[in-house]
Amino acid sequence: MRIGDAAAAAGTTPRALRFYEQNGLLPPPRRTATGQREYTEREVARVRVIRGLLALGLSVADLRECRDRLDLLDGDALPPYGGPGACARPSGVADRRLAALDDEIARLTRLRDRLAARIDTRTPPVRTGP
Amino acid sequence: MRIGDAAAAAGTTPRALRFYEQNGLLPPPRRTATGQREYTEREVARVRVIRGLLALGLSVADLRECRDRLDLLDGDALPPYGGPGACARPSGVADRRLAALDDEIARLTRLRDRLAARIDTRTPPVRTGP
DNA sequence: CTTGCCTCTGACGTATGGGTCAGGGGTTAG
């Protein structure tokens, strides 16, 4: 499969695949005699995993840290806490990202409340929970 | 007052003042015969207002929209909802920013919960509220 | 053989709020 079809199969673009390769998330694929990239189903699956994790807020740098385990994941669940896959163990990339998300949410919430207070005290903060 | 002192008095840097001027948040200040910028207390106060609003999450583009009212604000409160200062009326910059903040908080919260679910179901979402 | 689509590499653009030079000139104290 050449890069266009592989990208379409993974729901993305050729540019993204080259980008992942350049950034160490995808190993350099086999090339044809004329230099064109050839992808297997396994590599396409790995791209799907990568995109799923990116969509969850992990960064390219995060994924590069556990690139050697990216194609062991089935795209449906990270290895459980403390399990053999180290992506998710404490201080691992996923935990760090979770902590960063919590910090960011707290920061934005404080901003939101302060901004709302300066606009109009008749507009109370809106909480997303019940 | 030259730019270094004005910046220090406003709690920022010369570069920031030139940046605000370049982006239409500060009117071009008076210049000395040799071309150096001269600031008054009033302009310094305006810089403080600008920095307060930026710290609240408003963008430079937001502030540019109401630049003609920036030095009417006392830095302690935006004009009330529906008041004569239009910065804060519905669909004004502050309201748009508030809505954007709410959207962003909701988006990050969804991400956070999905990421947490993939890491470990034993880690329930942490809410900042009581 | 040509047409048209695909791929290659490398480089620049995107938005944000400034930071950090670089090369030149102003300002003030000694």
Next chain:
DNA sequence: CTAACCCCTGACCCATACGTCAGAGGCAAG
């Protein structure tokens, strides 16, 4: 007069995940 510090403009840098373009070459169909 000169050192030391300040200011001027213009230009590039940061991080993110790619989009877009440019020029050149590959590949299958008619």
